[in-house]
Amino acid sequence: MTPVYLSGRGLACALGLDVKESVAALPQNSAATAFCSLPGVQGGRFPYRAIAHAGRDWNERTRSLVQRVAVEAGAEQARGGALFIATSSFDIGAVEQGAAGMNYDAFAKKMASWLAWTGPAYVISTACTSGLNAVIAAHALLNAGDVEEALVLGVELDNRLSQGGFAALQLLSPSSSKPFAVQRDGLVLGEAVAALRLSTREPSRWKILGGATVVDGKQPTGAAASAVVAMYQRALMQSGLTAEAIDLIKVQAAGSPGNDAVEAQGLREAFQKVPPLVSLKAAIGHTMGASGVAEMALLTACLDQGAWPTYADPIDEALGVDLIAHRPDSVRHVMATILGFGGSHATVVLACA
């Protein structure tokens, strides 16, 4: 088994156009909130965490952001390796503009051409867990020695279908994302383009130990507590760690009344003593298929630089879990979790040197 390092990261999200800007803006929770207006009886005006990067042409804006985060992550050193693209909405924003045709192959080729990518390209779409599933797949390929480099790219940008679909399912908050809070009333969606460069030839401070993904069909629109438990147990087993070794978990905690409660129950059942928890959704919104990649980039940068999110809303004590208000003093092993549609539950285990 070859060690797999997180050797580079790039991020464009509502907080900023790169990792440095995003980390600097995080403690103030100063991301500007945009709004989307949706038609119909259940439509209306919903807050939305947009990237402050101008451009009306979906393809051109996406190309610019993809190239930007890839450069930041050091993609040029990975170009012959494997490319993993994670998304739940593909280029539906371009389809809505009449500039694309709902063709997976064309989408993959477009992304690869923007990056001048020469290696194999995988496009993973498992709704909100797409990003972490891409990291888990890339880790497996690197760990097996099949490739020495991989770039995992999360792409989730403005489109009306995603916003309309979440609104139709009555999952959106009319105000703000309130993770694990008493007053939580739904998700706030967001945009993100993020990149993680995984390498077996360039050691770094962060090592990816493994991860687990568990699809459970009993609850196809959300999480199941027993599946959350199975996910953590499998990830710990795969990483060779015990539950006590985990110093911090970045949770899903998107502010959903039902799903946050299920996640909290799963955490309580999986861990005799629940480790410190952190959520990034209030700061950048739920960036769906890109969320795993974007939140891993932001989380590791926060831990490296000592920045930490703030939570404005009081925690729901009935959930039996809490969010830590400051960076833990000593962090060696971290888990990053995303739960989503399709009964999909995923977590990645990282070690910090």
Next chain:
Amino acid sequence: MKDFHISGRCLVTSPPPDWGEQLTQLLGSKPRRIGTWAELGLYGALRCMADAGETTLPQDAIVMLTSRRGTYAATSAALEQMHNDLPMPLTFLQTQPGQMLALLAAQMNWRGNACFFAGARLQDLLRLAAAQAGDGGVLLGCVDEIDGGSTHWLRLRRGVTEKYDSVATLSDWISSPEGSPAGQNNTGERGAE
């Protein structure tokens, strides 16, 4: 590729007229509002599992699903609905290919690693499968609603007696223009319709 043997398969292009009734029998009840693409996927996957003599997968098996156009029809419908209103909730859910994996997992009473790869090449999936799958092997599918419909599935195991000629089947799949074997039924004969 060399690691795996085919222990079951379902290779259907242009499904027979009664495939919906066959699916109802396989499921034990009529599928409700899951969309044609997911129905085609379940039809092929469950027939493949039956061919392999299995009703569920081992815990360490993985499910890999690919497609050329995937949920194209449901996405078109949802976009059409968005002209004047929000999409219907079930239509929006049908746009997410991962829903099919959840339905299949529920039908098999199984819980594990299942992933959708859009427009993937078989050789890339096999390479990844070799790195990810445990002894439980892989259930690998390619499902499309377009061009009359197709649902192609292989149950791949390590260390089992080969039921079909793996090299010929996989080579046929890889060399076909659309990346999936064309015009075959479950036993590898042409003209399933």
